[in-house]
Amino acid sequence: MRRGWFVFAVLLAAGFAASCDSSQPSVGGSSTAAVQIDARANVDLYDCYDRFLGTTFDRVVCTGPAPGSLTNRPVPWRYSFRVILVHGGQPNNFEIVGNSISAQNGNTFPTFGDVARFDVTTASAPIRLDEPPYNFQNPRRVSQGHQDFFIGTIEFTDGRGIRGPIPLPVVNILGITSSGPGVSPRYTIELSSGDSLIVEAAKQVRGQGPDIFPPNIEPSLLLGARLFVNGAETTPNAGTVESSSADGAGISFNYISD
Amino acid sequence: MSLSTRRQWAAAVCAAMIALSASAQEPAPAGEEPKPETPAPAAEAPPAPPKPKTPLGDPPLHRWGGLTIAVDAWGPELANTNYDVAVINDGGTYPRVLSMPNDAPTRLHWRAWYHLPKDMGSIRFEYDSMRDEEDIEVFDTGNFAYFELLTVPGFGGLSDNGLVDGLAASSTTKTREVRVEYERVAFESPRTRGSFHVGYRTIDHSREFEATYYSLLPPFPPFLPPNFPETYDPSPLFPVPDFARETSDFSGHGLGAGLDVEFKLHPRVSILAGLSLGAVRGSIDTRYQSLTNFYVLHVGDQIFYLDFQDVVDIINSDGPNNSPTDQIGQLSDASAVAFRDRSRMAYELDLSMGVQFKIWRSLAATVGLRELVYVDVASEARPGFHGELLEKNFTAGYEGYFFGLSYRF
Numbered sequence: 001m002r003r004g005w006f007v008f009a010v011l012l013a014a015g016f017a018a019s020c021d022s023s024q025p026s027v028g029g030s031s032t033a034a035v036q037i038d039a040r041a042n043v044d045l046y047d048c049y050d051r052f053l054g055t056t057f058d059r060v061v062c063t064g065p066a067p068g069s070l071t072n073r074p075v076p077w078r079y080s081f082r083v084i085l086v087h088g089g090q091p092n093n094f095e096i097v098g099n100s101i102s103a104q105n106g107n108t109f110p111t112f113g114d115v116a117r118f119d120v121t122t123a124s125a126p127i128r129l130d131e132p133p134y135n136f137q138n139p140r141r142v143s144q145g146h147q148d149f150f151i152g153t154i155e156f157t158d159g160r161g162i163r164g165p166i167p168l169p170v171v172n173i174l175g176i177t178s179s180g181p182g183v184s185p186r187y188t189i190e191l192s193s194g195d196s197l198i199v200e201a202a203k204q205v206r207g208q209g210p211d212i213f214p215p216n217i218e219p220s221l222l223l224g225a226r227l228f229v230n231g232a233e234t235t236p237n238a239g240t241v242e243s244s245s246a247d248g249a250g251i252s253f254n255y256i257s258d
Numbered sequence: 259m260s261l262s263t264r265r266q267w268a269a270a271v272c273a274a275m276i277a278l279s280a281s282a283q284e285p286a287p288a289g290e291e292p293k294p295e296t297p298a299p300a301a302e303a304p305p306a307p308p309k310p311k312t313p314l315g316d317p318p319l320h321r322w323g324g325l326t327i328a329v330d331a332w333g334p335e336l337a338n339t340n341y342d343v344a345v346i347n348d349g350g351t352y353p354r355v356l357s358m359p360n361d362a363p364t365r366l367h368w369r370a371w372y373h374l375p376k377d378m379g380s381i382r383f384e385y386d387s388m389r390d391e392e393d394i395e396v397f398d399t400g401n402f403a404y405f406e407l408l409t410v411p412g413f414g415g416l417s418d419n420g421l422v423d424g425l426a427a428s429s430t431t432k433t434r435e436v437r438v439e440y441e442r443v444a445f446e447s448p449r450t451r452g453s454f455h456v457g458y459r460t461i462d463h464s465r466e467f468e469a470t471y472y473s474l475l476p477p478f479p480p481f482l483p484p485n486f487p488e489t490y491d492p493s494p495l496f497p498v499p500d501f502a503r504e505t506s507d508f509s510g511h512g513l514g515a516g517l518d519v520e521f522k523l524h525p526r527v528s529i530l531a532g533l534s535l536g537a538v539r540g541s542i543d544t545r546y547q548s549l550t551n552f553y554v555l556h557v558g559d560q561i562f563y564l565d566f567q568d569v570v571d572i573i574n575s576d577g578p579n580n581s582p583t584d585q586i587g588q589l590s591d592a593s594a595v596a597f598r599d600r601s602r603m604a605y606e607l608d609l610s611m612g613v614q615f616k617i618w619r620s621l622a623a624t625v626g627l628r629e630l631v632y633v634d635v636a637s638e639a640r641p642g643f644h645g646e647l648l649e650k651n652f653t654a655g656y657e658g659y660f661f662g663l664s665y666r667f
Contacts, residue, residue, distance in 0.1 A: 080482040091397045091424055091474040103488035111483050196399040200480035205578065208484075237400045238477040248577060250480035256400045 029193055031257055034186040034228040037173060037201050039077035039116035041219040043144035043212065045069035047125035048152055049136035058134065059165075060152035065214065066141065072220075073119040074182075075145035075212060076169050078112040078204040079223055079250070083187065088194020088257070097189055098174050112204045115169040116223075119145035120182030144212045147181050158215075166210050186228065191257040199236075201225060202250025203243060220245040227255055314525060316620045316666045324373035325667045326380075326620075332628060332660030333362035336390045336431055338653045340638075343394065343427045343469050345405040356404070358392045358429045358467075362658055365389070367628075369664075371441065379442035382455055386435040386630070388656050397424040400475040408469045408502035410593045411643040413550040416473035416497055417566040424472035432464040433632060433654060435606075437514065449522050456515040461508070461538050461604065463635040463654060468503035476566065479573045486576065486583075495569070498551040498588050506636040506652070510540015510604060520614070528614045530624060536606035546640040547594040556585045595639045595647065605633040612660070620666035630656040 046064030050057060083098035096104070102111045121143065128136040142148045147168060154163040171178050171185065178185040189197060203223050206213070213219040223243040227234050239253030317324070341358035348354075368385040396404065402421040406414040414420040439457025446452070481492040514536030521529040553564040555572070564572070569586060576583045612626015636652035 080480075080484070082480070082482060086399050086475065088399075089395075089397050091399055091472060101483065101488050111488060196475055198475070200482050202480050202482040202485065205484045238475075240477075240479075244574065246574070246577075248484040249574065250482055250485070252478060252480040254400045254475055254477060256398075256475075 031191045031230050032188055033191050033197055033234075033255060033257075034188045034231075035083065035173075035199050036184040036186045036226050036228075037079060037081065037114065037116055038184055038224050038226070039075050039079070039203070039221060040072055040224065041075045041077070041145070041213060041221040042070055042217060043073050043075060043119075043219070044214045045071065045123075045141050045143055046149060046152075046154065047128070047139060047141050048146075048148040049125075049128050049140075050138045051134050051136055053133055060148050061136065061155065062142075062148060062152040063128075063155045063157055065156075065158065069141075070214065070217065071143065073121065073143040073145045074117055075221070076118045076150075076171060076181075077116050077221060077223070078169065078209055079114050079116065080111050080200075080202045080204075081114045081174060081187075082200045083189060084198040084200075085189060085191075086196040086198065088192060088196070098187055100174055109174060112208075113175075114173050114201075115171050117171050117178065117184045118147050118181040119143045120147075120180070122146070144214070149212060150210070160215070169210075184226075191229075193257055195257045197255045197257070198252070199225060199227070199239075199254070200250065200252045201243075203248055205248045207247075218245070223249070223251055225251050225253065227253070229255070229257075314616055314619065319373055319375060319377070321375065323375045324371075326369075326371040326373065326664060327667075328369040328662055328664030330367040330369075330624070330628075330660040330662030331364055332367060333364050333658040334388050334390075334628075334630065334656035335362040335658050336360055336388075337655035337657055339429070339431070340650075340652050341392070341427075341429045341467055342407050344396075344407050344422075344425055344471075346403055347405060347421075348401070348403040353405075355407075356394075356396070358394055358427065361390065361392065363390065367660065367662070373666075379440055382437070382439045382441045382457070384435075384437040384439070386433070388431075388433045388630075390431045391429070393426075393428045395426045397472070397474060399423055400477075402473070404471070406469075406471045406500060406502075408467070408504070408548070409471065409500050409550050410502075410548040410591070410641050413552040413591045414471065414500050416476050418552055422471040422473050422500070424474045425469055426472075427467070427469035429468075430464070430466040431654060432462075433635070433656070434462045436460050439514070439516075444517070450519065451522070452517060452519045454515065454517050455534075457513070458511065459514045459536050459538065459606075460511040461536075461540070461606065461632065461635065463506075463508040463604075463632060465506040465636045465652070465654075466503075467505075468501070471500040473497035473499075477570070479570055481573075484578050486581075494588075495573075495583070495586060498590070500548075500550045502546075502548040504544075504546040504638055504640065506542065506544050506638065508540055508542040508602060508604065508635045510538040510602065512536060512538035512540075514538075514606065516608065526616045528616075530610070530612050530614050530626065532608070532610045534606070534608040536608075538604045538606065540602055540604065541599045542597075542602040542635075542637055543599065544597045544637050544639050545595070546638065548592070548640070550591045551588050552591065554587050554589050555582075556587055561589070593641045595641060597639055602634065602637070604635045607631040607633070610660075612662075620664075622664050624660070624662040624664070626660055628656075628658060628660050 044065030046062040048062040051061045081100045085095045087093045099105045123141040125139040125141040150168045173187045176185045236253035236255045243249040344356045346354045370383045371380040373380045437459040439455040441455035444452045516534030518532040555562045610628040614624040632654045638650045
């Protein structure tokens with residue numbers, strides 16, 4: 001009988017010892033946050049064509065704006081960008097993990113080197129008759145945020161004359177490029193549980209950027225951000241994810257990792 | 259009585275019952291020992307006389323009297339702390355109060371008796387010292403769900419609504435007591451012995467509580483080009499933490515009396531119960547200071563109050579050619595209350611119960627539970643929202659198990 005009690009006590013002690021195992025998994029963990037920035041504005045639509053000299057491609061030629069075509073589309077606008085990581089439980093431990101302010105990153109990246117994506121939407125356009133020795137193929141209607149509006153020769157129909165091609169910006173965020181001109185690249189940050197993220201971005205002023213907006217019309221250029229955590233779009237904890245239309249305005253928001 | 263206190267008393271009673279059952283299994287006391295075996299035949303040598311057993315219990319008094327020293331080690335857990343730092347309003351149904359944690363550091367309780375000759379009673383000296391220090395830090399960046407409780411309402415928090423996302427607080431509670439009393443046996447029977455004690459006692463109690471409240475992650479607009487220079491330093495705009503501190507110091511002396519009763523269950527086992535009451539008159543110093551901060555806009559010689567949304571709007575209006583943000587500053591709202599040497603009557607209740615085991619001669623070990631209450635030994639005085647003075651008295655309580663040893667010389 002005593003032996004039975006002894007065995008029972010030993011089993012009970014073993015059970016308690018097992019339940020006191022300190023190597024239980026900890027709560028929380030790491031996550032991956034990703035930020036993408038887009039810009040939108042009111043732009044006009046233009047009819048673009050591939051101009052050929054005989055069978056040889058010559059250039060892209062666009063005419064417009066199409067009457068009454070003002071619409072809101074993505075535009076490849078430049079912006080400044082900064083990401084600050086505040087480590088959990090260490091409020092004074094700020095770490096700048098991404099920064100396009102050249103004076104703060106040792107001039108390794110230009111202040112307005114970040115570029116939002118292009119508009120890749122195309123619509124049908126009227127056929128343009130041949131103008132010997134040229135012929136015009138592949139008619140399409142695109143916005144001023146489309147690549148064609150940058151690389152094309154623009155024949156303005158509102159009396160502004162002709163504009164030649166302008167430099168084509170490379171879509172990127174802190175040097176991270178995308179798979180295509182219409183895809184927003186994402187800047188990723190590894191977060192530990194309790195970390196806080198501060199994301200800031202600001203538009204380049206219109207006077208310093210490419211002339212892609214309709215004249216005499218407020219383009220309402222807006223900068224917007226989307227936050228993804230472990231691949232799922234997430235609402236930040238505080239701040240703004242869309243700028244005002246004021247020239248040079250920006251966004252700032254923060255996210256607190258669980 | 260709280261659940262934990264009831265549980266502790268129940269544990270003490272259980273310990274007494276266990277001691278009773280243990281005593282039942284021990285051999286009979288010395289006075290009832292079985293008679294020695296039949297002596298050996300006369301032809302054999304007489305056995306050596308049995309070695310006299312060491313007598314158990316207190317030795318007789320010397321000509322100069324006697325001396326007993328006792329020390330108890332115990333973990334006095336602070337009760338009635340009233341150290342509330344913040345209210346957490348994190349979206350739950352009911353807000354929760356964040357209070358300082360409560361540890362129970364081991365302290366010593368010293369007692370000494372000088373037993374007067376000719377059974378004239380004893381002079382009893384007693385010394386108690388309790389000290390409880392706590393710290394707490396919460397850095398919940400960006401989650402402005404902590405409402406400041408220690409600062410003066412009005413300008414606390416990021417948006418002057420008392421809400422912050424980080425805090426650090428510390429508290430210190432100290433109590434020291436010295437008693438000098440005359441003790442004498444009041445009644446004694448084979449199973450029970452009671453003694454009363456009455457005399458002088460001094461009590462010192464100190465309470466310090468301070469908290470710093472942070473707005474760690476304010477949702478500022480971006481401080482980026484083109485509206486701000488590449489070298490712009492926004493740190494002057496970071497919210498200055500709010501701070502509050504209060505102290506209370508009591509010192510007094512007075513009279514007290516008590517009764518200790520011993521229930522003898524066995525020559526080696528007794529149950530001890532003690533009760534002591536005291537009334538102490540003294541003086542108390544109370545201080546309070548609070549520092550909260552808010553934004554202002556400097557326009558020439560004029561200063562305009564800004565809430566945080568105003569600050570955000572001004573920063574958003576900043577441009578490459580105009581910088582009203584440079585006109586934003588921060589000011590502090592300071593409040594302080596101090597009372598010195600205010601007369602105060604405080605009361606004391608000391609209640610204990612334990613089981614004593616006599617080990618060897620007069621060496622005894624005691625295990626038990628003790629409750630120590632100091633009524634009105636601390637106070638708080640601080641300004642209210644409308645400038646009125648809010649006063650509150652506090653009672654300090656300690657409770658915990660003790661293990662003690664005593665020896666009479």
